[in-house]
Amino acid sequence: MKAVVTVTGKDVVGIIAKVSNACAEYHANIVDISQSVLSEYFAMIMVVEIDQIAIDFTAFVDAMEALGKENGLVIHTIHEDVFNAMHHI
Amino acid sequence: MLNTNDILETIHMIEDENLDIRTITMGISLLDCASDDADRFADKIYDKITRKAEKLVETGEEIEKTYGIPIVNKRVSVTPIAIAGGALTADGFVKAAKALDRAAETVGINFIGGFSALVHKGFTVGDRGLLAAIPQALAETGKVCSSVNVASTKAGINMDAVAMMGDIIKETAFLTKDADSIGCAKFVVFTNVPEDNPFMAGAFHGVGEPDTVINVGVSGPGVVSSAIKRAGDCDFSTLADIIKKTAFKITRMGQLVAYEASKRLDMPFGIVDLSLAPTPAIGDSVAHILERMGLERCGAHGTTAALALLNDAVKKGGVMASSHVGGLSGAFIPVSEDQGMIDAVTCGSLSLEKLEAMTAVCSVGLDMIAIPGDTPADVICGIIADEISIGVVNTKTTAVRVIPAYGKKPGDMVSFGGLLGYAPVMKINEMSPAAFIARGGRIPAPIHSLKN
Numbered sequence: 408m409k410a411v412v413t414v415t416g417k418d419v420v421g422i423i424a425k426v427s428n429a430c431a432e433y434h435a436n437i438v439d440i441s442q443s444v445l446s447e448y449f450a451m452i453m454v455v456e457i458d459q460i461a462i463d464f465t466a467f468v469d470a471m472e473a474l475g476k477e478n479g480l481v482i483h484t485i486h487e488d489v490f491n492a493m494h495h496i
Numbered sequence: 497m498l499n500t501n502d503i504l505e506t507i508h509m510i511e512d513e514n515l516d517i518r519t520i521t522m523g524i525s526l527l528d529c530a531s532d533d534a535d536r537f538a539d540k541i542y543d544k545i546t547r548k549a550e551k552l553v554e555t556g557e558e559i560e561k562t563y564g565i566p567i568v569n570k571r572v573s574v575t576p577i578a579i580a581g582g583a584l585t586a587d588g589f590v591k592a593a594k595a596l597d598r599a600a601e602t603v604g605i606n607f608i609g610g611f612s613a614l615v616h617k618g619f620t621v622g623d624r625g626l627l628a629a630i631p632q633a634l635a636e637t638g639k640v641c642s643s644v645n646v647a648s649t650k651a652g653i654n655m656d657a658v659a660m661m662g663d664i665i666k667e668t669a670f671l672t673k674d675a676d677s678i679g680c681a682k683f684v685v686f687t688n689v690p691e692d693n694p695f696m697a698g699a700f701h702g703v704g705e706p707d708t709v710i711n712v713g714v715s716g717p718g719v720v721s722s723a724i725k726r727a728g729d730c731d732f733s734t735l736a737d738i739i740k741k742t743a744f745k746i747t748r749m750g751q752l753v754a755y756e757a758s759k760r761l762d763m764p765f766g767i768v769d770l771s772l773a774p775t776p777a778i779g780d781s782v783a784h785i786l787e788r789m790g791l792e793r794c795g796a797h798g799t800t801a802a803l804a805l806l807n808d809a810v811k812k813g814g815v816m817a818s819s820h821v822g823g824l825s826g827a828f829i830p831v832s833e834d835q836g837m838i839d840a841v842t843c844g845s846l847s848l849e850k851l852e853a854m855t856a857v858c859s860v861g862l863d864m865i866a867i868p869g870d871t872p873a874d875v876i877c878g879i880i881a882d883e884i885s886i887g888v889v890n891t892k893t894t895a896v897r898v899i900p901a902y903g904k905k906p907g908d909m910v911s912f913g914g915l916l917g918y919a920p921v922m923k924i925n926e927m928s929p930a931a932f933i934a935r936g937g938r939i940p941a942p943i944h945s946l947k948n
Contacts, residue, residue: 452500465561485564492752493745493749
């Protein structure tokens with residue numbers, strides 16, 4: 408199973424490093440990443456595998472959100488089922 | 497494969513357009529709790545509800561977190577208490593209502609529905625006891641919702657029941673006068689009531705339902721409104737298609753949540769209710785959808801047509817998105833819970849008569865409408881009889897939830913707080929239908945051919 412991690416906020420040095428470090432810490436394997444910066448505004452969408460994660464998925468959601476807050480970013484972590492249900496028949 | 501645009505669209509719906517799951521409602525049968533001893537009945541229903549719904553709120557919150565979508569309400573509906581508690585007296589029914597209230601408090605839900613009676617053809621002893629207990633039960637509990645089905649297309653209209661509703665509503669308004677007669681906001685009079693509706697105040701768990709069941713009500717007026725705005729100047733076929741596609745996406749979310757909740761709680765999935773349910777929040781209004789279609793203000797001539805298009809397209813889009821659709825499915829038009837409706841009433845564009853016409857083409861009926869506190873009971877009965885007739889003749893559910901706000905005059909404001917919102921007191925026609933209502937008996941079921 409996969410989850411989508413979206414990260415948005417003001418661009419600063421090391422955002423990808425911090426987010427991917429956290430993913431590594433919780434054993435969430437990054438399988439896709441797309442990122443852009445528009446007028447100092449940072450936006451990233453990551454797809455991570457969550458089959459092997461070290462903690463409950465809901466705890467992972469909280470941990471990523473907290474990481475965002477510490478760094479002035481908004482991080483949403485959402486199970487892939489939502490997007491598949493809504494956009495695929 | 498996940499597509500970036502799809503991901504952004506979903507997040508935009510949730511973050512900026514108020515997409516949410518309005519309610520996960522667990523239906524619980526109380527038929528096995530029957531007893532002629534009121535205390536024993538109260539204990540048994542409290543025990544069963546708190547046992548079955550123990551993990552409802554916790555599970556709802558887990559799903560909310562996993563899928564990143566708010567689930568605004570977690571609720572319980574139960575077997576109509578007039579049936580499960582058929583052997584009780586009025587005092588016993590008040591005890592039962594208090595037990596429901598305590599159970600709701602214990603499991604952490606905000607409303608529990610099912611203090612109800614089905615009297616479309618006549619009254620049992622239990623029905624009479626429950627009806628007598630409604631005002632006190634609503635005044636002395638906070639979370640209990642009550643409903644009465646007074647008619648059906650197959651049975652006609654029980655006018656004796658309609659005649660009782662005016663007094664019940666007036667007394668409830670009086671007993672809760674210190675809180676803008678809020679008791680009436682928890683009481684709804686139906687025809688053709690669905691047995692699997694997850695929305696309050698009309699939810700109850702029908703006798704044909706399993707022991708427990710999970711029903712989910714979706715929402716999303718804001719998402720539909722934004723989609724119409726993005727489409728700009730298009731013709732009606734395109735407009736209907738846009739609403740269908742949006743309703744499909746919203747309902748898929750509801751289906752996912754319903755499926756997941758039923759799996760985690762190990763209970764059968766019942767239905768998804770495809771309703772566009774507004775809230776007083778900015779951008780979450782059904783009236784604003786109608787205005788975005790091109791009406792200067794909700795209530796203008798053309799409003800009924802716009803609402804008919806909306807209601808039909810929502811159903812067409814939603815039906816394919818869910819394996820089982822039920823409940824009230826359609827667009828809700830509660831006045832106090834919809835900022836656009838409140839504004840339309842305040843500026844004089846939307847009248848009670850126009851609202852009545854609108855209910856002929858959308859879900860439910862005259863909903864959350866504040867009327868003057870000195871409205872005579874027989875005028876309220878007349879309002880109910882009219883609205884119920886629309887449902888009976890058109891083979892649809894209609895309902896009335898009016899609040900004769902004690903001590904208030906037309907133009908005054910009443911405030912209920914939270915999702916129940918606030919409303920201007922509406923002017924009504926004060927001519928008396930007393931002699932008509934007093935005839936008593938039943939209005940026969942309508943004919944189903946010669947449709948004109």
